[in-house]
Amino acid sequence: MSSTTSRCVALLGGSFDPVHRGHVALAGLFAQLLHPDELRILPAGLPWQKNNGLEASDADRVAMLELAFQDSGFAVMIDTREIVRKTPTYTVETLRELRFELGPDASIVFLMGADQLQKLDTWRGWRDLFALANFGVAARPGYRLDHAALPAAVAQELAARRATPDEVRASPAGRVCLAHTLAVDISATQVRALLHAGAAGNRDNPGENRGTDLGALLPEGVLDYIQQHNLYKS
Incomplete structure (x- = not known):
């Protein structure tokens, strides 16, 4: 993959059941840090880690996302591919699809909170994710991003991947930007x-x-x- 990219696409996935101000704040933080050319919101269809399923329908979750981001101050696209898929949602599969669509040189940045990073090693094919995308991770109150707070395997993967927002934007995949400035604690x-x-x-x-x-x-x-x-x- 080339080290110089012409396009940066940030992705925020989740169940959004319902979408809340923490989601909007996380997207807004990385919109400011990365200045992505495109910010996509990816509502999950059948999230495999949600044992009790989703309470709101797909249509209602999409409608709430449209309302949540319409006055956010930055443009977003609601990408419903995981809903359309109608099978359990695995991030690695979605990122493979997007990498194929966007090409080898685009900087893809998957956004998440520190709580998700702390259990990243439970995701299907989690090590493969770094070959497909960069990561933007934001701390929230009560969740740390330091080495000791992460599973050993995750901390080891991150050790050589930490990068500035500019470095992440200039890399197709494999870099991680950690942000410690998200002071919103909502679930x-x-x-x-x-x-x-x-x-x-x-x-x-x-x-x-x-x-x-x-x-x-x-x-x-x-x-x-x-x-x-x-x-x-x-």
Whole structure:
């Protein structure tokens, strides 16, 4: 592969069940660091690590993603290939498809949070991922990116791959950019639990909110969509 690239494509995958402000913040952080030519959001179809499946439908998750990113300040493309595939979702297969489509010289950067990096060695064909893409990894509160916090095999792989955003953008694959500046700690599990508990609160009287304000966790328009479509009901 060439060391000089003319195109950088950043990818943010996930279940997005539902999409929350942490997802948007992660995408925004690397949009600023990498200045990618294209930022794709890849909602999972049948994520193999989700034992209990997905609560929202494919159509609802895509609709919420469109709402979440429409005013984000950076352009995104919603890539539904994993939904269309209708088989268990493995990142290595998606990256092989994208590498074939984008060619050998494009810089592909797969974005993730530190929590995902800490269990990277459980992913199918995880070592092959480095031959297919670069990685952009952001720390979030409570999750460390240092050597001691990672599985030994993952830490060993990363040791010689750490790079600056410019180096990642200039490399087709195999480099890793670690960002320690994402101060957003939100999980979809947390959001679903609050929704199940009826913690959305009273919009006409904010003082009647029960528990966490979901408006602070969900992007503009997403909470309205969830309520209008009766999603995440107990």
